[in-house]
Amino acid sequence: MADRRKLAAGNWKMNGTAAALSEVSALAGLRRGTTCEILLCPPTTLIERMARATEGTNIAVGGQDCHWAENGAHTGDVSAEMLKDAGATYVITGHSERRADHGESDEMVRRKTEAAWAAGLAVILCVGETLSEREASNTIDIIKGQLAGSVPDQATGHNLVVAYEPVWAIGTGKVPSTDQIGEVHDVIRVQLEKRFGPGVGRSVRLLYGGSVKPANAAEIFAVENVDGALVGGASLKAPDFDGIIKALDA
Numbered sequence: 001m002a003d004r005r006k007l008a009a010g011n012w013k014m015n016g017t018a019a020a021l022s023e024v025s026a027l028a029g030l031r032r033g034t035t036c037e038i039l040l041c042p043p044t045t046l047i048e049r050m051a052r053a054t055e056g057t058n059i060a061v062g063g064q065d066c067h068w069a070e071n072g073a074h075t076g077d078v079s080a081e082m083l084k085d086a087g088a089t090y091v092i093t094g095h096s097e098r099r100a101d102h103g104e105s106d107e108m109v110r111r112k113t114e115a116a117w118a119a120g121l122a123v124i125l126c127v128g129e130t131l132s133e134r135e136a137s138n139t140i141d142i143i144k145g146q147l148a149g150s151v152p153d154q155a156t157g158h159n160l161v162v163a164y165e166p167v168w169a170i171g172t173g174k175v176p177s178t179d180q181i182g183e184v185h186d187v188i189r190v191q192l193e194k195r196f197g198p199g200v201g202r203s204v205r206l207l208y209g210g211s212v213k214p215a216n217a218a219e220i221f222a223v224e225n226v227d228g229a230l231v232g233g234a235s236l237k238a239p240d241f242d243g244i245i246k247a248l249d250a
């Protein structure tokens with residue numbers, strides 16, 4: 001099996017002002033010895049300050065979205081180069097909240113991912129089915145379609161991480177069974193191997209996301225092809241995120 005470094009990624013969504021930076025120093029103190037990669041994706045307004053606060057620690061900083069254009073007349077948007085300039089090394093693309101709230105299509109997610117790579121950022125690209133898609137037994141087709149439509153051709157194990165986030169599990173406290181997680185992660189792995197060859201396909205890290213908590217993390221991380229987690233709510237408080245990283249380290 002490819003040697004994939006575990007990744008614990010926190011997505012703060014639209015949460016946090018300067019006061020929340022105390023959670024970052026607390027986390028840095030708690031997880032000094034970890035062998036996992038730790039990433040926090042705060043709101044854009046905090047990226048630069050968080051990047052400064054994490055200097056010399058093992059915590060990396062990322063954005064939650066970027067525009068596909070390098071610059072120009074896109075009021076309110078942020079380019080990948082701007083995120084990089086502020087201190088980000090990663091960006092999330094295709095999060096279901098962006099797909100739903102901003103009508104982002106696979107094509108848009110693909111273009112955003114390409115822009116991020118052009119700026120030198122690694123990407124956590126999200127895929128996942130809604131509850132009605134799962135209930136209609138369409139999960140696997142949806143995931144395959146999202147991968148085919150939103151992952152660009154230049155993917156490598158360094159520039160791409162794929163996060164499987166069932167929409168119905170995000171922020172709801174509902175988590176798929178370990179069999180359901182394993183089934184989708186295996187499909188993602190096989191799709192990546194088919195398209196990019198076994199070398200690249202096996203080196204891309206796959207995260208599970210959706211209501212990951214310290215209490216359920218160990219069980220989820222034991223699933224084959226789960227290389228870490230994309231964590232929303234439980235990444236906002238250092239002790240909670242610490243508990244998840246501890247489970248990943250074990």
Ligand code: PGA
Nearest residue numbers: 170171210211231232233
């Ligand atoms: P949650 O969010 O951990 O709060 O469910 C996960 C995500 O949306 O990335």
